[in-house]
Amino acid sequence: MKEKNPWHTPVTIIITVIGVIAIVALVTVAVLQNRPLPQKYKYGIVLDAGSSHTALYIYEWPAEKDNNTGRVEQTYSCKVKGPGISSYASAPLKAGESLSVCMQEAKQRVPGRRHSQTPLYLGATAGMRLLNSENSSASDKVFQAVEEALQKFPFSFQGARILSGQEEGAFGWITVNYLDDRLKQGLETKGALDLGGASTQISFVSDNYDGSESPDNAVTFRLYGNDYNLYTHSFLCYGKDQALRMTLAQQTQSGPGTINDPCFHPGYTESRNYSVLYDSPCVSDRKPQGPPANFTHIGTGDFQQCQEVVKRIFNSTHCKYSQCSFNGVFQPLLQGPFGAFSAYYFVMNFLNLTDTSIPLEAVREKLGHYCATPWNQLKQQHPKVKLKYLSEYCFSGTYILTLLTEVYNFTSENYPNIKFIREIKGSDAGWTLGYMLNLTNMIPAEAPDSPPLPHAGYVSIVTVIAILLLVLFILSLRPLWPLCSKRPQIV
Numbered sequence: 001m002k003e004k005n006p007w008h009t010p011v012t013i014i015i016t017v018i019g020v021i022a023i024v025a026l027v028t029v030a031v032l033q034n035r036p037l038p039q040k041y042k043y044g045i046v047l048d049a050g051s052s053h054t055a056l057y058i059y060e061w062p063a064e065k066d067n068n069t070g071r072v073e074q075t076y077s078c079k080v081k082g083p084g085i086s087s088y089a090s091a092p093l094k095a096g097e098s099l100s101v102c103m104q105e106a107k108q109r110v111p112g113r114r115h116s117q118t119p120l121y122l123g124a125t126a127g128m129r130l131l132n133s134e135n136s137s138a139s140d141k142v143f144q145a146v147e148e149a150l151q152k153f154p155f156s157f158q159g160a161r162i163l164s165g166q167e168e169g170a171f172g173w174i175t176v177n178y179l180d181d182r183l184k185q186g187l188e189t190k191g192a193l194d195l196g197g198a199s200t201q202i203s204f205v206s207d208n209y210d211g212s213e214s215p216d217n218a219v220t221f222r223l224y225g226n227d228y229n230l231y232t233h234s235f236l237c238y239g240k241d242q243a244l245r246m247t248l249a250q251q252t253q254s255g256p257g258t259i260n261d262p263c264f265h266p267g268y269t270e271s272r273n274y275s276v277l278y279d280s281p282c283v284s285d286r287k288p289q290g291p292p293a294n295f296t297h298i299g300t301g302d303f304q305q306c307q308e309v310v311k312r313i314f315n316s317t318h319c320k321y322s323q324c325s326f327n328g329v330f331q332p333l334l335q336g337p338f339g340a341f342s343a344y345y346f347v348m349n350f351l352n353l354t355d356t357s358i359p360l361e362a363v364r365e366k367l368g369h370y371c372a373t374p375w376n377q378l379k380q381q382h383p384k385v386k387l388k389y390l391s392e393y394c395f396s397g398t399y400i401l402t403l404l405t406e407v408y409n410f411t412s413e414n415y416p417n418i419k420f421i422r423e424i425k426g427s428d429a430g431w432t433l434g435y436m437l438n439l440t441n442m443i444p445a446e447a448p449d450s451p452p453l454p455h456a457g458y459v460s461i462v463t464v465i466a467i468l469l470l471v472l473f474i475l476s477l478r479p480l481w482p483l484c485s486k487r488p489q490i491v
């Protein structure tokens with residue numbers, strides 16, 4: 001008689017089949033669950049209405065994760081043609097019109113179904129601060145025109161306003177540290193140095209600053225469960241365009257017909273109008289009495305002397321705090337790494353001086369050599385650079401070096417802690433991202449609670465436990481095994 005396979009009993013066959021089906025089903029669920037889903041995004045738009053120009057930025061983040069876990073990234077930027085909105089004081093409507101090309105582009109870039117949920121912000125900085133201080137009705141008209149123009153687009157317009165200097169500094173700091181992933185991980189933060197056309201900001205966390213000395217410079221945050229006491233200051237009129245005006249004003253106080261300027265290249269000669277030069281609240285009170293209409297601006301290209309002229313725009317005679325940077329403004333001890341962006345980067349990048357491991361002495365020497373380069377030679381070497389920009393890099397480089405080393409007090413030791421940066425991981429360094437993260441509540445005060453296991457880990461563990469249970473179950477049927485394996489007896 002044919003021997004019967006002991007496993008071929010109905011009970012064991014049924015158990016095995018059910019077990020196999022259960023395992024296949026579990027694995028299928030686990031695989032399907034972890035398949036990458038087509039990602040959906042949300043968007044936000046910020047217009048940076050700076051003193052020298054306006055730029056539009058589109059940010060995106062995963063739609064399912066906007067509860068503080070998804071990363072916000074810049075996907076697009078657009079530079080508005082023409083000057084900053086504050087330059088349209090006498091023709092406000094044109095300020096609104098100037099934004100339309102970039103706004104049309106944004107309409108194309110953000111998917112149509114998201115338009116109405118996409119917040120749109122406009123923040124204006126030092127150019128509008130100056131215009132507002134000198135002629136508030138003109139600045140109101142510019143805002144009105146800009147708001148009317150922006151409301152015509154299908155986005156969720158959240159208003160146009162002037163940022164305070166503190167906000168500008170603090171949001172720049174948030175941007176840099178958010179993009180560096182320093183906030184979420186509670187790492188040491190990076191200071192932010194921003195140089196614009198009309199103002200400049202310095203923001204950093206220092207162990208010897210808790211906000212009690214000079215509270216005006218303090219901004220406190222609780223982000224991802226960590227407390228930060230940020231020192232920040234914005235110097236109005238100390239952006240590089242206004243600083244140049246102040247330096248020229250310094251040299252034309254007696255209303256001469258000609259000035260020999262060490263901050264411009266030998267061979268550079270330009271006729272300048274006194275009224276145009278003094279048409280800014282940063283210098284208007286210093287306009288010489290009865291000057292000629294124009295003066296001849298002649299370059300002599302001497303870095304050392306340029307540095308002397310530049311130093312004169314910083315007043316370090318009075319300080320009522322333990323220490324000051326200049327103009328009586330408190331500044332704690334510098335601490336940690338720093339990211340220097342906007343004009344810091346444009347200028348140092350042009351001058352090939354973004355490498356801060358170059359000793360300061362060598363940086364000064366290179367700049368000295370650059371400033372002494374004849375203007376004609378420079379124009380030949382850089383035929384594509386706008387002449388206005390090209391003529392000002394010697395001044396701007398000297399200004400940056402003076403500001404960093406003579407005013408903020410960076411030394412040969414900590415100068416290498418500065419990194420000149422344009423962007424971090426594809427997003428531009430600047431205040432706009434920090435501004436949007438703040439207004440959309442995208443950075444939580446407390447660290448978000450996360451499940452103890454990631455999803456894939458959870459599925460794998462459930463699968464393993466299920467298999468173990470099945471094996472246990474089969475083992476528990478052991479008492480039946482001898483019955484099954486007993487050879488049939490022939491009587």
Ligand SMILES: Nc1ccn([C@@H]2O[C@H](COP(=O)(O)OP(=O)(O)OP(=O)(O)O)[C@@H](O)[C@H]2O)c(=O)n1
Binds near residue numbers: 049050198199241347
């Ligand atoms: N490739 C570039 C772009 C800009 N600039 C100059 O850099 C300065 C600052 O530019 P930016 O940071 O854009 O200043 P704004 O935001 O316009 O000014 P603010 O922040 O003071 O409002 C301006 O003088 C601009 O002419 C430059 O030298 N090279």
Ligand SMILES: [Ca+2]
Binds near residue numbers: 195196197
């Ligand atoms: Ca700016």
